[in-house]
Amino acid sequence: MVERDWTTRTPEPGATLEAEGITIRCHRQDAATLVSGDLAAAIKELAPSAQMLGLLELLPGAPFALRIARDRALLCTRDPLASEGWYNGFAASAADDLYLEFVVTGQRAPEVVASCMSEQPGSRSAATLFAGYGALVARLPNGVSVRIQAPEAAAAWAHLANVIKVL
Amino acid sequence: MSGWRHPELGDVDRRKPVWFTFDGQPLSGFAGDTLASALLAGGPRILGRSFKYHRPRGLWGLGGEEPNAILDVTFDGKTTPNVRATTEKLRNGMVLQSVNAAPDAARDRFGLLDLAHRFLPAGFYYKTFMALGWMRWEPLIREMAGLGKLDATHHPPADTPVMNAACDLLVIGAGPAGLAAAAAAARNGRQVWLVDEARAVGGSLRWRGGEIDGAPWTDFAATTCNAVKAAGGRILTDTVLWGAFDHGSYAAWQRREDQTNVHWRIRAQNVVLAAGAIERPLWFANNDLPGIMSCEAALHHLVLYGAVAGRRIVIGCAGDAPYAVAAALAKAGCQVTLVDARKDTPPAPDGMRIIRGAKITRAHGHREVGAVTVDGTHLDCDTVLVSGGFTPSVHLHCQAGGKLDLDKASDSLIPRAGTSPIRTVGAANGAFGLAAALEQGHAAGSGAAPAPRAVDRGWALDPIRPDPGIKGRVWIDPQNDVTLKDVRIAAQEGYQSVEHLKRYTTLGMATDQGRNANFAGLAAMAVLTDRTIAETGTTTYRPPFTPVPLSVIGGMRRGEAFSPPKRLALEPQHRTCGAKFREYGGWLRPAYYGEDEATAQQDEARTARQAAGLYDASPLGKIEVIGPGAAELLDFCGYVRMSTLKPGRARYGFMLSEAGIVHDDGVVLRLAEDRFIVSASSSHVGSVRLILEEARQDRFDPSRVFLHDVTAHWATLTVSGPLARAILADAGFSVPDIPHMSVAETRWKDIPFRIARVSFTGDASWELSVPARYGGELHAVLDAAGTAHGARWIGLEALMLLRAEKGYVLIGKDTDGVTMPHDLGWGGPRASRQDEYFGRRSLFTPEANRNDRRQLVGLQSTNVPLPTGAHILAPGDTRRSLGFVTSSYYSPTLDRAIALAMINGGRSLVGQDVTVFNLGETYLARVTDACAYDPKGERLHG
Known part of the structure; x- marks a missing residue:
């Protein structure tokens, strides 16, 4: 069997894509924890100042929580949370490296976003399909933050590289 | 050629001639022409051949409905087949070729088929081509029929981006009705997207003209466009809205000048369909001859391009619409005769003859029209323009589920109100006059002010x-x-x-x-x-409304982007070590390290048994099951009970389907009373999680157990072999002394560190997991320590060989869609478990109880590995397959070939000889236990 030559690579943190009016930079998350169950209790216990965010809501500084489902969220913090496992009413798992973050900025960032995801105004879940890959998407003052699961980051990055060439 | 170029009319740039060829004939047009207008003005009449009879065909229409002028277009060295001449812009250097004709449209040798038309009616092929077998005829038919030819060297670039958009009001069609709807809605502050397939807004106004609110229609159009943009909307021209889908979702194909196409996905709160109507032909003998055109198309080409259809023109109709066409052609210098089937008609336009109460019954001509018979009277002509009424373009309404009703006034099928989410207006709704179109459009845009006004008497018509x-x-x-x-x-x-x-x-x-x-x-x-x-009734309307290039729909998802595998966090490290990659279970993983696969596989497997093998096990699923209900959930979803597993221990088990078929296998690790990790196969992580999730939500209290797929968070490297323990010690890991099938959580350099003693090779193995960002460090440490002990990195090919030596199955390779756990020798839980678990009941059906079910066994043969997939036959039997070889390798450790197979009643055949058959070759083999190496499992304990 002939091996296919996969030329795409997972971007390293700091890698950048640029086109006129568009900059996309890859970041590694500081720390993150998947929480499920009583999300209010989870935030109160693990990161009391964290705000729960839906799709394209404005990201504050850490800590914050990106809602995934009715009873699941990704709690993003500056430092890893020590505790995993079952609490009273919720579960927690370390997820620091589950996602890579792509930050899309520039005056044409909205076109990149329009190319990669549909509008879902007011969605309470930050989870959506971005460029065909499951992602958590939030807004930044000058663009968007897109968290893609690390194993799919290579394909998503390559797609973005192609998109910004033709927009 | 009877068409000609008017010296002044048309919006083409006569200062910029454009040169092209058609079927090898050099021709010219002007910048701004379409292929159709340039051919009409100066090219031959015969532009193609009909599909079956190969009759000559000429230009008919003005847009996407064009049935005849279908051309292969070569531009810039690339050929695009089946381009509609009416919608393609003319460019310098284009080479146009007719389709379905050999050698070309004018001289097509298959035109002789028309002489045999009596023997080739509709459906003739259902009753013929039976003698000598179909495949004798099929290549010939394929050569003779069909349209354009594919250029194998033309790979359209995968460069069409998808753009998602949302709007308050989507107006499809920018003719008078669409403009009125957009204007009204935009003035109400609504965000309007106005989409039209033509290169400019206006629709039929562009060639029919007209005044709106006492001013040229262009003023109204410009004001409307400004209002749309001011309200935050958008205008897309050269854009075909081709599909209506569920939940207010619409697809459009935009063509951009000197840029890529765009595939639009538009979600609209409301939709107005103002797509106009298509002129119908008239039906008389030989109504297909070149030179017979749509009346409206003739006006379109005259006004927009200055391309005049002919000089001696007969117009056949039964309505008012063609009268303006006749007048325009007469004014342009043509000799026009109107043949109106009605006795009561509007006055004849100046300068032309009108025959009332008469119909064209026959067109005459061999290769193009030269005359018509009008109720017995012979009329010479070079062009016939026809108008049999108009068919509203209701496709999108019907795609959205809408129904149609026959409207007698317009003699057309128009949308039944309330049957689709789309509101249809204007000619698409049977309102063929300008005033009616403006009024309907305005109302659809919820215009509060009076509708824009136009003076017209409407179009009367008699049904034909x-x-x-x-x-x-x-x-x-x-x-x-x-x-x-x-x-x-x-x-x-x-x-x-x-x-x-x-x-x-x-x-x-x-x-x-x-x-x-x-x-x-x-x-x-x-x-x-x-x-x-x-x-x-009518047939079902389905997208696309007009042919859309697959390259537009496929977009950028081609080549590597078509089905990209998941990537390892440690891929760079493996590449540095010389790994050659291949896709396994949706992941790109090292297949082997080195240059020659066969050699590498053997060397890696040998080294793994003699010293140690190191491999990346990161893709193996890590689904955390957490909560007081975790054990109960796993007991239900698994074939092997996990609730009796003690914290710190691991157990191998299966997940079945509802039909009792083995869906996945894997190890479950218990970290705490209320916390497990399900290590699913890398290809089955998603489906295993779904089965768990469904049971969690449907059968159990979902507040007592949760699932977290954290596979990607961890990098897992495995050290396996007799020197594994020594390697770990030299690497500086403080490895707890845990027995085989155990797990421990600890820390390494203050990094979370999980160690599991599970084995996929049959040798003592340690799976080491760290957060992926530290995977590189782990890899470096193991690489150094492993190399010092003569270990090596091994790929999946060696790993599969090693596990096959032990008789460990690979789900989907050694199992298939009928394999049950007891077929694999795992009958214990089936016999002992009395509680309910997923798939249990299917394990006791008569089918499941059969003695001759295919069972997993080993095969020992000569030193040549048996072909995988080879069939097993009883000795002396040449026809009935008893099963097949599922895995087969040459074992460097055993220095012989080994194989696994699924054979009917296999376990009862252990010790017996069977024949193995593959592609005409036969082999002898002996049935053995599945495990060929270390059957007592002593090597597991290091």
Whole structure:
């Protein structure tokens, strides 16, 4: 069997894509924890100042929580949370490296976003399909933050590289 | 050639000639021409050949409905097949080739087929081509039929981006009705997207002209566009809205000048369809000859391009619409005769003759029209323009589930209000006059102020239908060569439903998708079967409205982007070590390290048994099951009970389907009373999680157990082999002394560190997991320590060999869609568990209880590995397969070939010889236990 030559690579943190009016930079998350169950209790216990965010809501500084489902969220913090496992009413798992973050900025960032995801105004879940890959998407003052699961980051990055060439 | 270029009319740039060829003939046009207008003005009449009879065909229409002028276009060295001449812009250097003609449209040798037309009616191929077998005829038919030719060197770039958009109001069509709707809505502050397939807004106003609110229509159009943009909307021209999908989702194909296409996905709160109407032909004998065109198309080409259809023109009609066309042509210098089937008509425009109460019954000519018979009177001409009424473009309404009703006033099928989420206005709704179109559009845009005004008397018309009594060959669908006689044959043979009519005759199945033919076809069938049009019904409208290049829909997802595998966090490290990659279970993983696969596989497997093998096990699923209900959930979802597992221990088990079939296998690790990790196969992580999730939500209290797929968070490297323990010690890991099938959580350099003693090779193995960002450090440490002990990195090919030596199954390779756990020798839980678990009941069906089920065994043969997939036969039997080889390798450790197989009643055959058969070759093999190496498992304990 002939091996296919996969030329795409997972971007390293700091890698950048640029086109006129568009900059996309890859970041590694500081720390993150998947929480499920009583999300209010989870935030109160693990990161009391964290705000729960839906799709394209404005990201504050850490800590914050990106809602995934009715009873699941990704709690993003500056430092890893020590505790995993079952609490009273919720579960927690370390997820620091589950996602890579792509930050899309520039005056044409909205076109990149329009190319990669549909509008879902007011969605309470930050989870959506971005460029065909499951992602958590939030807004930044000058663009968007897109968290893609690390194993799919290579394909998503390559797609973005192609998109910004033709927009 | 009878068309000509008017010296002044048209919006082409006469200062910029454009040179091109058609079927090798050099021709010219001007910048701004389409292929159709340039050919009409200065090219030959015959532009193609019909599908079946290879009759000559000329230009008919003005847009996407064009059935005849389908060309292969070569530009910049690349050929695009089946381009509609009416919608393609002319560019310098284009090479145009007719399709379905050999050597070209003018000299097509298959035109002789038309002489045999009596033997080639609709459906003839269902009753012929049986002698000598179909495959004798198929290559010949394929050569003779069909349209353009593919250019194998032309790979359209995968460069079409998808753009998602949302709007308050989507207006499809920027003619008078669409402009009125957009204007009204924009003034109300609504965000309007106005989409039109032409290169400019205006629709039919662009060639018919007109005044709106006392000023040229262009003023109204410009004001509307400004209002749309000011309200935050958008105007897309050169954009075909081709599909209506569920939940207010619409697809559009935008062509951009000197840029890529764009595939739009638009989600609209409300939609107005103002897509206009398509002119119908008239039905008389030989109505397919080149030189017979749509009346509206002739006006379109005259006004927009200065391309005049002919000089001596006969116009056949039964309505008012062609009168403006006649007047324009007469003013342009043509000799025009109007033949109106009505006795009571508007006055004849200046400078032309009108024949009232008469119909064209026959066109004359061999290769193009030269005369017509009008109720027995012979009229010479070089061009015939026809107007049999208009068919509203209701496709998108119907795609959205809408129904149609026959409107007698307009003699057309128009949308039934309230049956689709789309509101249809203007000509698409049977309102053919300018004033009515403006009024309807304005109302659809919720205009509060009075509607824009226009002065017109509307278009009266008398219905015209194909006359089954007419003599001669009358074309209903010119593109697929379907005649009125074919409709009669279909009715006679019982194919009276419109769906049957369509499939039996192929009416409406060509690239014009019946836009020129469907109404006539169902009207003819209605007459022939003595039904109304409503009773006869319509066929189903499906996207796309017009052909859309696959490269637009496929977009950028080609090549590597088509189905990209998941990537390892440590891929760079493996590449540095010389790994060659391959996809396994949706992940790109090292297949082997080195240059030669066969050699590497053997060397890696040998080294793994003698020293140690290191491999990346990161893709193996890590689904955390957390909560007081975790054990209960796993007991239900798994074949092997996990609730009895102690924290710190691991257990191998299966997940079954509801039918009792083995869905996945894997190890479950218990970290705490209320916390497990399900290590699913890398390819089954998603489906295992779904099965768990469904049971969690449906059967159990979901607040007591949760699932977290954290596979990607961890990098897992495995050290396996007799020197594994020593390697770990030298690497500086403080490894707890845990037995095989155990797990421990600890820290390494203050990094979370999980160690599991599980083995996929049969040797003592340690799976080491760290957060992926530290995977590189782990890899470096193991690499150094491993190398010092003569270990090596091993790929999946060696790993599969090692596990096969132990008889460990790979789900999907050694199992298939009927394999149950007891087929694999795992009958214990089936016999002992009394509680309910997923798939349990299917394990006790008569099928599941059969003694001769295929069972997993090993095969020992000569030193040549048996072909995987080879069939097992009983000795002396040559026909009945007892099963097949599922895995087969040469074992460097055992220095012989090994294999696994699934054989009927296999376990009862252990010790017996069987024949193995593959592609004419036979081998002898002995059935053995599945495990060929270390059957007692002593190597597991290091």
